[in-house]
Amino acid sequence: MNEVVDFINVNRDRYVEELKRYLAIPSISALPEHAQDVRQAAQWTADALRTAGLQNVELIETPGHPVVYGDWLNAPGKPTILFYGHYDVQPVDPVNLWTSPPFEATVRDGEIYARGSADDKGQVFMHIKAVEAHLTKGGALPLNIKFFIEGEEEVGSVNLDGFVRANKDKLAADVVVISDSPMFDRGIPSICYGLRGLAYFQIDIRGTKTDLHSGSFGGAVANPGFVLAQILAQMKDRSGRIKIPGFYDDVRPLSDAERAEWKKLPFNETKYRKDLGAPRLFGETGYSTLERVWARPTFEVNGLLSGFTGEGAKTVLPAIAMAKVSMRLVPDQDPNKIAELFEAYLKKVAPKTVDLKLTRMHGGKPWMTEFDNKYVRAAGRAIELGFGQSPVFNREGGSIPVVSTFQQELGLPSVLFGVGLPDENAHAPDERLDLGNFHNGVIASAYLYDEISKL
């Protein structure tokens, strides 16, 4: 391993230059006009896998964006890792809030700024370079590895469940490894053992054929903007509890042991609040901030649209109102069941004065695992070797839909070892990745393969 680590140290700057080229490709999966860029990023990923020495590298078509696959299976009798990540990125708007252009990766103060730097190209690249280091120095990997990098994670991995189900043999492995999450805090690496799920919807309300003069018609018909506000106001009570009947039926309660562990984590609530710029924190009564984000479901308004929002004033009665809403789910809630409950409740609370249409968008199941297993312990040792610090164990509020599919369809445990930071601005302007964490992450990944090979 010493030679491998030396190689990684010597090549530190080259990795950054290569990563910049990866980050230059605007692979925004949500925007149809970027479909060619998404494909280009898939090809770039495949080329990077080949350069690293992986074999059987291919782009596999799906009904959406292609999956990139590559493997190295020349260690008979040794464990097999299935490494999962995504090469697609989120849209960049509002682009004027970026300090440097989102697809011109720029290093400032030891951090690389670009869309996809942390989520997830940088973290995928970290593993590709760890493989490259092993294959260059030792001519072999200590175990078998399969890379499975998708291009639709940021749009809900809609085609991936089908893909996994249809390719069980191809994806067969002993353990899944994922680096697509932040670490607990700067200097505090972590292993994540739980993710929330998601159920996403669009609500469309129509009151009248067209917008109307609010003087001539105001008072005679319902105002869709107001109706939407009234509907949304019925989703949560004052204590932050969601009012959809049956919503909490399948929520697994937090154990006392878990709560006690989380209380020991070095979480500074005042700093957290100030960093967010929030006058006060708010959430469900009876739970701490970490508990609210990691272990409790939420109902969020993601976007609202109605009427006149330009400069000045316009006396208008809008014809329509629209909201994008989503719920983060926790074990053992099921997104389809939640969708049924939500639809039924909406029907109940919506007045007859407007037409309401509910569209189901993407979703994903929550995931949680026992983390006392040999793979997690191996990852703990690797992280300690790479970061000089043993990891804490955390859950996360975000979602990676395929993780529960790996569990259910392939029966595989997952080890989530992320090297982003909580303030890395994923999905927001000025997304960045700390290059020290990236570098330690390459070393930790190289050790991870070594540690798992000994199991």
Ligand code: BES
């Ligand atoms: N990398 C994130 C998931 C994540 C975020 C894990 C924060 C842990 C902490 C992933 O790329 C993501 O953004 N997922 C989406 C999924 C959705 C589109 C189905 C999410 O969480 O919104």
Ligand code: MN
């Ligand atoms: Mn991600």
Ligand code: MN
């Ligand atoms: Mn993301």
